Amino acid sequence: MNSTTPWLTCLTRTPSPTINLICFPFGGAGASAYRPLAAQLPPGVALWSVQLPGRENRFAEPFAQNADAVVQAISADIDRLGSQPLVLFGHSMGSDLAVLCAMWRQQQEKPPLRGLVVSGNKPPHLPLERRWAGVPEADLIRHVLDLGGMPPEALADREFASIYLDKLRADYRLYEGIGTRAAQSLDTPLWVIHADADPLLAGVDVNEWRHYSSRPPRLCPVRGGHFYFLPDTSALAAVLTDAVA
Numbered sequence: 001m002n003s004t005t006p007w008l009t010c011l012t013r014t015p016s017p018t019i020n021l022i023c024f025p026f027g028g029a030g031a032s033a034y035r036p037l038a039a040q041l042p043p044g045v046a047l048w049s050v051q052l053p054g055r056e057n058r059f060a061e062p063f064a065q066n067a068d069a070v071v072q073a074i075s076a077d078i079d080r081l082g083s084q085p086l087v088l089f090g091h092s093m094g095s096d097l098a099v100l101c102a103m104w105r106q107q108q109e110k111p112p113l114r115g116l117v118v119s120g121n122k123p124p125h126l127p128l129e130r131r132w133a134g135v136p137e138a139d140l141i142r143h144v145l146d147l148g149g150m151p152p153e154a155l156a157d158r159e160f161a162s163i164y165l166d167k168l169r170a171d172y173r174l175y176e177g178i179g180t181r182a183a184q185s186l187d188t189p190l191w192v193i194h195a196d197a198d199p200l201l202a203g204v205d206v207n208e209w210r211h212y213s214s215r216p217p218r219l220c221p222v223r224g225g226h227f228y229f230l231p232d233t234s235a236l237a238a239v240l241t242d243a244v245a
Contacts, residue, residue, distance in 0.1 A: 004057075005077040008048045011038045017046035019085045019114060019244050022078060024094030024101075025049065026120070026227075027175065028149070028168035030056040040237035045244050048081070050074055050097070052174075055167055063170035067178045071101040075108070085114040087243050092200070092226065093175040095121040099212060103184050112187045115243035116213070119193035119236070120226055122204045123212060125183040133172035140165055146199060147226040183211035190217040191243055193236065195228040218242075 004010060008022070009031035021041070023034045031049035038047050052070070053061035064070045074097075078086065090098030095118035102116050132143060141161070144150050155161045190213035194206045209217045222228050222235045229236040 005080060007050060007074045007077045009051050010046060011035050011049055012047045014044065014046045017084055018044035019087065020046050020048060020081050021087045021089065021240065021244055023049045024090035024097045026092035026094050027171040028164055032056060036233045037237055040233060042241055042244065054170060064174055067097060067100060067174055071097055071104050075101055075104055087115040088113060089117040089240060091119040092121050093171055095119060096124050096175060096178055099124055102186050102188065106186055115189045115191065116186060117191040117239060117243050118209065120195065120198055120200060123183065123208050124178065124181040125211065126208060127180050128176060131176050133169050133176055137165060149227055185214050186212055187214050189213065189215060191220055191239055192217050193220045193222060193239055195222050195224045195226065197224060198226045200226055
């Protein structure tokens with residue numbers, strides 16, 4: 001099956017996929033953010049990107065407000081893809097959604113995942129250092145620029161900045177609404193990507209991710225900042241290729 005479901009957008013043309021890779025977006029992003037990965041993955045991998053309400057083809061829909069409801073809806077769409085093995089990947093905010101989805105599927109006694117890949121985030125059992133959903137616009141823009149998630153000239157466009165920051169605030173409300181969750185050991189291999197100059201990981205012990213897998217996590221250090229995979233996705237693609245192998 002290669003098509004679009006309400007929550008999943010297929011970014012590859014794979015007539016007979018052997019594995020499904022589900023990618024959860026980072027804050028403010030739509031499904032198309034992961035399109036550059038499509039050309040770097042092995043044959044047989046169907047690349048699906050989560051499309052949250054309020055962006056791209058779902059622009060007219062109200063933003064999601066409950067992370068548990070979101071991952072349950074995504075999981076239902078995943079079930080419609082078929083019986084191929086499944087790998088989940090999430091970057092930044094998307095890593096929490098990927099973990100919640102993996103937890104939900106394990107609770108529902110779905111088949112074990114082939115793998116879970118998290119990137120650019122602390123594990124969900126560690127508390128947030130700061131909340132961003134309600135900060136003044138100038139502080140939010142400075143935060144985005146510090147992370148390197150958007151070029152300054154784009155945010156200088158007032159119309160674009162207004163639309164983008166609305167999405168980002170909505171995503172932060174969704175992410176911050178998850179709160180601090182108890183760790184749950186998952187019956188799946190776990191890859192943890194952490195960039196050496198990511199300001200969001202300063203002071204974070206990435207070994208804390210060990211609580212989320214029944215086997216030792218595979219720590220994957222990479223060079224760069226929070227958005228280490230923009231514009232060069234090769235380091236991220238290498239880890240994902242390992243996970244789907």
